[in-house]
Amino acid sequence: MKAEIESYQSEIFAEYLILKGFSNQTQGSIKNTVKRFAIWSEEQNIELQNITCNDVVAYVNYCKQQGNKQRTLQVTVGCIKHYYNFLINENEVVENPCSNVDIKGIKRKILYETFTTEELESIYKTFAGQAPSTGIGSNLTLKRNKIILGLIIYQGIRTEELARLTIVDVKLREGKIFIAGGRRTNEREMTLEAHQLYDLMDYINETRKMILSLTGKNTDALFLSLGSGDKFHNVMDKLLKQLKKQNSKIKDVKQLRASVITNWLKVHNIRKAQHLAGHRFVSSTEAYQANNMDDLKEDVNKYHPDF
Structure with missing residues (x-):
């Protein structure tokens, strides 16, 4: 250090x-x-x-x-x-930990409106149902971003985890995706939806190869930008802009993950939800429980752990 x-x-x-x-x-x-x-x-x-x-x-x-x-x-x-x-x-981190900090007597804006499972599904379907563009780059971007959004909405994968995914992490035969653990998160295998399997197969075998060919990049990373750089936050910034344009209630990607975890807790026990979220500590998951949601929204002195 x-x-x-x-x-x-x-x-x-x-x-x-x-x-x-x-x-x-x-x-x-x-x-x-x-x-x-x-x-x-x-x-x-x-x-x-x-x-x-x-x-x-x-x-x-x-x-x-x-x-x-x-x-x-x-x-x-x-x-x-x-x-x-x-x-x-410098491509050392993906997100700025200060981006949502607002000092007003040590307060932070955290008034997230969470989405139900049905609302998340609607967000995904609306995005995925966009008409293809005439430009090859725009079409490749749409296919890639559709998969990224699906992994956020169906598997609750964090931005940093998305950035670390490689092609070997996708287990098409098993219908699962492996998410490596970090200092604050546990590794886990997540089951993929049937439509995600089809899209990932097409992406790995066709779309990703076309992106590699167009950019001249040589990497095992699952998701690539179409620009000359390799900064994943650029990919997420553009995706978020599209989502905000589609639905004004969407504030950031963390809001979507918070919604996913909140919905998991409605149908799974705390330990199952902890595993799905990749939380190392159960206290991180407990913050999302329904009986804590009012506190989560109103207590601006606290933070969502392990987003």
Whole structure:
């Protein structure tokens, strides 16, 4: 971790801040703030690439206990957010853990409206039923994004997990998909819907090969962008824009996963839902239980764990 802390003073990060137009004073403030956050994360034994919204809130509360005022806390979160934008730019992380943090007396916007199983099914069918475009790139993107959306809605797979999927993780004969575990999540095998099997077979044998041919890429990753880069968050950003245009109630991908887990808890026991969600700790799953949903929506001091 020491090397990581020192890396915040690296030329690459410094160049990033310069390109963003920050003054020398602001650059120094950002570096020092991020360094303090890195030291705290080391003390908590948390890898910086694995930092979640929960961890950012814990750090904010720690800073508050140290006597930091609201304005200082806002600046602190802003500095950390800049660093994670840098890591996204360097393809080190997929999402910014500060993206949904809103310091208003240590509060965060978390007023998610969850969707029922039927509503999720409707979202998927509407997206999948789009008329094919005349452009080959648009058609390839639609086929790829249809599969990604299905894995979110039917299997509740997280963005980071989608980014890590490879072609060998798809078990077509068994009708399942393997999701590797992470520091905060357990590995699991998820059963695929019949229509997903057909679409995945077509994607692996035809669509993906065409994307590889068009882009000249050489990778085992299941999902590829049609651009020259390989940053998965670009794929998800474009998908989310399409979904928001389709349904204004959709806020982000985390909202869809929260809906999936909430619906699982209506038909499965807590341990089964925990396994399906890949939660390492049952307390993460308990936060989604029906009798906790009001608290989940109203208690803006808490975060959805392990999104």
